[in-house]
Amino acid sequence: MRDESKSRAARSTLQSSLHYSRLYSSVELQLETDMIPAVVLMTLLWSTDLQAQSVSPPAEYSVRLVNGTTSCSGTVEVFYEGEWLGLCFRWWRMMRDAKIVCRELDCGNPVAESRGPLFVDGRRGVTMWRCRRDESSIRWCNIKGGPGVCDGGYYRHVTCSESVRLVGGAGLCSGRVEVKSNQSWASVCEADFDRQDAEVVCRDVGCGAPAALQGGLYGEGEGQTWDKEFQCKGKESLLLDCDTSDRENNTCLPGNAVGLTCSEPDDVRLVGGGSRCAGGVEWYDQGEWRTVGADDGDQRVVAAVVCRQLGCGSTVSVLPGNTTRGKNIICSGSESSLRDCYRMYDLLPGLTVICSDLLVQPDIYLTDPMGGVSRGHQGPEMFRGYNFTITCSTQPQYPGGSFLLTFTGSNRTQPAVNHSAAFLFPAADDSHQGNYSCVYDNYVFSHNFSSESELLSLTITASPLPAFIIRHVVVLLILLTTITTSYLYYKPTRRQKRVNRVSSMDLYVNAMEMVSLSSRAEAGPGEERAAQGTE
Numbered sequence: 001m002r003d004e005s006k007s008r009a010a011r012s013t014l015q016s017s018l019h020y021s022r023l024y025s026s027v028e029l030q031l032e033t034d035m036i037p038a039v040v041l042m043t044l045l046w047s048t049d050l051q052a053q054s055v056s057p058p059a060e061y062s063v064r065l066v067n068g069t070t071s072c073s074g075t076v077e078v079f080y081e082g083e084w085l086g087l088c089f090r091w092w093r094m095m096r097d098a099k100i101v102c103r104e105l106d107c108g109n110p111v112a113e114s115r116g117p118l119f120v121d122g123r124r125g126v127t128m129w130r131c132r133r134d135e136s137s138i139r140w141c142n143i144k145g146g147p148g149v150c151d152g153g154y155y156r157h158v159t160c161s162e163s164v165r166l167v168g169g170a171g172l173c174s175g176r177v178e179v180k181s182n183q184s185w186a187s188v189c190e191a192d193f194d195r196q197d198a199e200v201v202c203r204d205v206g207c208g209a210p211a212a213l214q215g216g217l218y219g220e221g222e223g224q225t226w227d228k229e230f231q232c233k234g235k236e237s238l239l240l241d242c243d244t245s246d247r248e249n250n251t252c253l254p255g256n257a258v259g260l261t262c263s264e265p266d267d268v269r270l271v272g273g274g275s276r277c278a279g280g281v282e283w284y285d286q287g288e289w290r291t292v293g294a295d296d297g298d299q300r301v302v303a304a305v306v307c308r309q310l311g312c313g314s315t316v317s318v319l320p321g322n323t324t325r326g327k328n329i330i331c332s333g334s335e336s337s338l339r340d341c342y343r344m345y346d347l348l349p350g351l352t353v354i355c356s357d358l359l360v361q362p363d364i365y366l367t368d369p370m371g372g373v374s375r376g377h378q379g380p381e382m383f384r385g386y387n388f389t390i391t392c393s394t395q396p397q398y399p400g401g402s403f404l405l406t407f408t409g410s411n412r413t414q415p416a417v418n419h420s421a422a423f424l425f426p427a428a429d430d431s432h433q434g435n436y437s438c439v440y441d442n443y444v445f446s447h448n449f450s451s452e453s454e455l456l457s458l459t460i461t462a463s464p465l466p467a468f469i470i471r472h473v474v475v476l477l478i479l480l481t482t483i484t485t486s487y488l489y490y491k492p493t494r495r496q497k498r499v500n501r502v503s504s505m506d507l508y509v510n511a512m513e514m515v516s517l518s519s520r521a522e523a524g525p526g527e528e529r530a531a532q533g534t535e
Contacts, residue, residue, distance in 0.1 A: 057082070061139045063104045065158060072107035072160040075116055078126045078138065080145040085126045088119055088153030093131070095172055095339045098158045103136045108161030108180070109172060111206035114286050116155030125150030154345070161205050164239045166260060168218040171336040173207035173262040176218040179226045179239070187221030188230075189252035190214075196234035197242070198260055204239050208263030217259025225252045264309050264337045268292075270353060274397050277312035277355040278445065280324070283338055291326030292338070293348030301333045302341070303353040309337045312355030316447055319352040326350045359451035362394040362403070362440040366456060372428070376459055382428045383463035392438030392453065393420035401442035408434030416440070433460040 058079040068074025076087040089097070098110035119125055124147045131141035165185070169175030177193065178185040198210035232242035269289070273279030281292040281302070294302045303315040328344035335341050366373060372386030382388050392403040396419050403421040405412045409431065414421040425432060438453040 061137075061143060063087075063101055063138060065101075065105065068157075068159070070162055072102065072105060072162045074157065076101055076156045076158055078128075078143070078145070080126045080143070083124075085124050085145055086119070086150070086155050088125050088127050088150035089129075089156060093340065093342050097128075097131055098156075098160075099172065100131055100136070100138055100141070101158050102160035104138060105160065106183075108163065108165035109205040110158060111161050111204075112159040114157045116157050119150040119153050119155065121151045122147055123150065125153070127153065162238075162240070164201055164204050166201075166205060166218075166262075167221075169259075169261070171264075171340070173202070173205070173264055173336075174218070175259065176221060177201060177258050177260050178221060181224075181226060184223060185221075186224045186226040187252075187257040188226045189247075190216075190256045190258040191252070192226070192229040192247055193258045197230045197232045197239075198262075199234045200230075200232045200236045200239055200242060201260060202262035203237060205262070206265060208265050210260060211263050212259075212261040214259055216255035216257060217261070218257075219259075220254060220257045225257075265339075268306060268309050268338050270306070270310070270355075273352070273354070273445075275358050275360070277307070277310060277358045278353070280350050280352050281306055281326075283327075283329075285327075291324045291350040292329050293326035293350050294329055295348060298330050299351050301331050302329050302338075303351065304333055305331045305335045305338055305341060306353050307355035310355065311357070313357035314355065316354045316356050316358070316449075317445065319354065319445075324350045354445050354447070356449075357451070358444065358449045359440060359442060360395050360397065361451055362392055362438045362453045364390065364392055364436065364438045364453040364456045366390055366458065372463070374461075378459060379457040381459045381461050382432070384428055384430075384460055385463060386428050387424065387426045388428055389425070390423045390436055390456070391420060392423070392440070394440050394451070395419070398442055398444050401440055404439040404441065405436060406439060407432075407436040416442075428460050430460055433458060 060079060060081075062079040064077050064079075064084070065072065065074030066077055077084045078087050079085075094113055095110050098113040102108065102110050124145065126143060126145040127149055128138055128141040128143045131138065163180045165178050165180075166173070166175030167178055167185075177188045179188055180186075193213070195210065195213065198213050202208060202210050227247060228244040229247050230239070230242050231245055232239070236242050267284040269282050269284075270276060270279035271282055282289045283292050284290075292302070292306075299318045300315060303318045307313060307315050325347040326349075328346050328348045329338065329341050330344065331338070331341035366380050366382075366388060368382065368386055368388040370386050372383040372388065374381045374383075390405060392405060394401075394416070401416045401419075403414055403416055405414075405421075405423045412423055414423065434457075436456045436458060439450055440452075441448065441450045443449075
């Protein structure tokens with residue numbers, strides 16, 4: 001009985017132990033299950049922290065373009081004191097400073113720059129100034145950042161070319177052609193590049209039409225040479241749109257790296273002055289023409305850049321500003337185009353510029369009524385003894401003016417009538433052989449202006465027929481025309497017929513006298529006396 005009681009007590013103790021053991025195991029399992037998410041989260045955080053520690057942050061003053069269509073376009077941001085901040089400018093040199101941004105990102109030439117939205121007052125931003133054109137990084141510019149720095153300023157949008165750039169030139173539109181290949185830049189051999197390729201490159205980098213194309217013009221590239229040949233048709237917008245083919249010759253001799261000079265873009269004009277070289281200054285910006293203003297002390301410098309960009313010579317005068325106010329532009333005077341200057345956003349009175357090449361080039365041409373002109377290899381040829389006329393003319397820009405005809409040993413001046421003047425020469429001889437040019441002079445905008453035509457080279461040659469024979473033929477033709485006209489348009493009476501016959505005889509006699517006088521003049525004094533003796 002005692003043994004049975006002990007046995008029951010032992011089983012009870014064992015069951016209790018098993019129960020608590022299972023209960024403990026269940027609780028331990030539940031605790032482990034509940035801790036899994038926390039462990040996973042801690043593991044992920046630890047892994048992310050390690051990854052963050054393994055990737056270094058951008059270098060201070062690093063640059064990027066965001067919200068653009070390509071990696072080389074967008075709004076400019078600068079990494080400043082641990083965060084990316086928008087870049088604003090109060091002194092913005094337009095394309096010059098944009099070039100620094102493009103070069104920093106290893107993109108091509110700056111194609112366009114524009115003003116973005118206005119900074120919210122108090123927002124952190126970065127501004128930079130005093131950047132020299134030869135700097136390849138904004139780290140060498142003066143930079144300031146923080147809250148309120150860009151109050152009243154604007155974000156900047158920049159577009160760079162992606163696949164082509166011009167290097168080593170005097171401005172943005174000239175230099176050695178380089179193409180991006182496998183993340184590196186390669187020069188292009190002159191033999192693989194033609195005029196149509198040049199038209200596309202100039203368009204791709206935001207410049208005008210090609211002006212010069214020559215190998216070695218801007219030195220040799222330090223890297224590789226482009227291993228393809230472009231097959232552009234000339235109408236493509238980007239060089240990437242052109243077809244390419246394998247080069248026939250894999251070598252490019254030294255001095256053959258192609259250099260290209262493009263004209264400046266047509267983003268500046270002078271309006272209201274009667275000439276493309278006179279008028280109020282306007283600049284094409286963000287899809288519309290805007291008035292350009294300048295401070296009194298900067299007007300002549302800005303005017304010099306405008307005249308240079310338009311190919312209008314030098315500045316003659318800057319007239320008082322008009323009533324329209326425009327963006328303040330500040331230039332140093334050495335810029336090749338207005339987009340290389342500083343642009344401010346305060347408004348100043350617009351300026352009117354008069355350039356030296358105000359007048360268009362006049363035309364010069366030769367005419368003769370007797371058919372004595374022929375075309376030779378060196379220009380027109382005039383038969384000796386024939387009369388001829390040289391005419392000077394110009395476009396109707398301004399009323400009045402005069403033409404000066406200059407030629408070897410003599411000058412003649414005549415007032416401009418209907419924007420032209422005719423200079424008559426009665427009989428060509430050897431003294432008339434030489435170079436002729438027309439100089440148009442006019443007094444406009446309180447200044448004297450002049451413009452000279454191209455040279456006309458005239459050669460005097462012997463006539464294939466004696467001049468007096470041709471004069472006989474001309475007089476007889478005139479007589480025949482007169483008689484025929486009288487016969488066709490008049491029906492005379494019998495009495496009138498007699499009068500007409502007498503008139504016809506008079507015409508014939510007069511004509512023969514003209515022929516005789518012409519022959520004597522042609523023969524000379526000695527021959528004339530001999531003829532009189534014979535009579």
